[in-house]
Amino acid sequence: MIAQEFLDRMASTANALDLEQHMNLISRDVGVFGIPGFDVIGYDDWYKQCSYEFENRLLKQVSYKGLNVLAETPERIMFKSIETVVAGDGAASTSGIEFIISKESDGQWRVTQERVLPDDELENDIRRGAL
Numbered sequence: 001m002i003a004q005e006f007l008d009r010m011a012s013t014a015n016a017l018d019l020e021q022h023m024n025l026i027s028r029d030v031g032v033f034g035i036p037g038f039d040v041i042g043y044d045d046w047y048k049q050c051s052y053e054f055e056n057r058l059l060k061q062v063s064y065k066g067l068n069v070l071a072e073t074p075e076r077i078m079f080k081s082i083e084t085v086v087a088g089d090g091a092a093s094t095s096g097i098e099f100i101i102s103k104e105s106d107g108q109w110r111v112t113q114e115r116v117l118p119d120d121e122l123e124n125d126i127r128r129g130a131l
Contacts, residue, residue: 003079007064014062017054027110034116061086066131075103096122
């Protein structure tokens with residue numbers, strides 16, 4: 001399944017602190033929504049954050065649990081998953097994420113939109129067994 005393989009690659013590239021391969025999974029046109037204090041985060045912001053975190057080894061582990069495909073075409077897939085990030089100091093953060101990945105002109109699947117789910121939506125998805 002493309003969505004699961006994509007999540008596996010997102011986690012493995014982050015866990016390997018492989019900035020080049022990780023950023024190859026992110027569209028230059030990406031928009032990230034739902035981050036408190038920000039309207040939208042774009043590619044450059046994502047790159048700067050990952051570069052800083054990877055270079056300073058601030059990430060210990062990234063993982064994804066659950067997968068709920070909401071819509072799928074040959075060129076786009078919309079799905080939700082639960083992302084857990086463990087920092088180098090052992091602090092863990094878990095968030096529900098809604099992804100849209102698109103097959104770009106070079107044939108590579110990349111994140112074109114990501115939305116951090118509000119707690120109530122995540123809790124509802126978990127209660128319904130969707131995640």
